[in-house]
Amino acid sequence: MAGYLVEDKRKVTTHRLIQMKQENKKIAMLTAYDYTTAQIVDGAGMDVILVGDSASNVMAGNVTTLPITLDQMIYHAKAVVRATQRALVVCDMPFGTYQVNPTEGVTNAIRIMKESHCDALKLEGGVEIIDTVRKILDAGIPIMGHLGLTPQSINKFGTYSVRAKEEAEAEKLISDAHALEDAGCFGIVLEKIPAKLAERVTKELTIPTIGIGAGGACDGQVLVIADMLGMTKGFSPKFLRRYAELGTVMTDAIGHYIQDVKNCDFPNENEQY
Numbered sequence: 576m577a578g579y580l581v582e583d584k585r586k587v588t589t590h591r592l593i594q595m596k597q598e599n600k601k602i603a604m605l606t607a608y609d610y611t612t613a614q615i616v617d618g619a620g621m622d623v624i625l626v627g628d629s630a631s632n633v634m635a636g637n638v639t640t641l642p643i644t645l646d647q648m649i650y651h652a653k654a655v656v657r658a659t660q661r662a663l664v665v666c667d668m669p670f671g672t673y674q675v676n677p678t679e680g681v682t683n684a685i686r687i688m689k690e691s692h693c694d695a696l697k698l699e700g701g702v703e704i705i706d707t708v709r710k711i712l713d714a715g716i717p718i719m720g721h722l723g724l725t726p727q728s729i730n731k732f733g734t735y736s737v738r739a740k741e742e743a744e745a746e747k748l749i750s751d752a753h754a755l756e757d758a759g760c761f762g763i764v765l766e767k768i769p770a771k772l773a774e775r776v777t778k779e780l781t782i783p784t785i786g787i788g789a790g791g792a793c794d795g796q797v798l799v800i801a802d803m804l805g806m807t808k809g810f811s812p813k814f815l816r817r818y819a820e821l822g823t824v825m826t827d828a829i830g831h832y833i834q835d836v837k838n839c840d841f842p843n844e845n846e847q848y
C-alpha cells in the first residue's frame with residue numbers, strides 16, 4: 576500500500592507545490608525528526624516533510640518549542656535529508672534565531688541550509704518579521720510562513736486555544752498572509768484558526784496554505800507524526816485524527832520482549848551463533 580497514490584516520483588519542489596494548488600491537488604505534509612522515520616514517511620509518498628521545532632517537545636520532552644537550539648535543529652534536519660528522496664524537506668528556524676534582526680536571521684538561515692542541505696525554511700510570524708523574510712528570500716532561500724497559533728509565541732498568548740476568532744486578529748492574519756505572499760514565500764502554515772477564515776485566506780492567495788486545525792479548505796494538511804500515530808499521551812485536540820495506536824503496539828511488543836528475556840525464551844537456538 577505504501578506510496579500507492581504517488582505516480583510522480585520526481586523530487587517535490589516549491590514550484591510543484593504552487594502548481595498543485597493551481598491543479599486543485601491537495602498537499603500532504605508531516606513532521607519527522609530522524610533518519611529511520613523520515614525514510615518511512617518519504618517512502619509512503621509524502622509531499623513535504625517538516626523538521627518541525629516540535630522536536631523540542633516530541634524528541635526532547637520540553638514543554639514548549641522555545642528551548643530547541645539551532646545546532647539541534649540542524650542535527651535533526653541532516654538526518655531527515657539523508658533519508659529523503661522525494662519529499663521537499665522544510666526545516667523550522669528555532670526561536671531566537673531570526674527575531675533579533677534581519678542580518679542575524681539571514682546568517683542563521685544560511686547556516687541551516689549549508690549544514691543540513693534541507694530545501695526550505697519555515698518562520699513563524701507576519702509583518703513583524705517581513706524584513707527578515709525578504710532578506711532570507713534575497714539570499715535565495717525558499718520560505719514557508721506560519722500564522723495563527725504560532726507556538727514560539729506561547730508565552731505571549733498564554734494559551735494554545737484557537738486564534739483569530741475576533742475580527743481584528745482575523746484581519747491582521749489576512750494582511751500578514753498577503754505580506755508573506757508578496758514578499759515571495761512559497762506557502763503558509765495556518766495553525767488552529769477558524770475554518771472559514773482559513774478558507775478565505777486560501778481563496779485570496781495564489782500560494783498554498785497548509786492547515787493544522789484550520790479546516791478542510793486549506794490546500795494541504797500537516798500533523799505532528801507522533802500525534803497522528805498515537806504515540807503521544809494526553810494530547811487529543813479536536814483537529815487531531817489518530818491513524819494508529821503505535822503507543823499501545825510498542826508497549827505490547829516491549830512487554831512481550833521483557834517477558835521472553837525473563838522467561839529465557841529469547842534468544843532461542845535459531846537466534847544465536
Ligand code: KIV
Nearest residue numbers: 606627628629764797
Ligand atoms: O513544529 C511543528 O511541528 C510545526 C507544525 C505543527 C506545523 O510547526
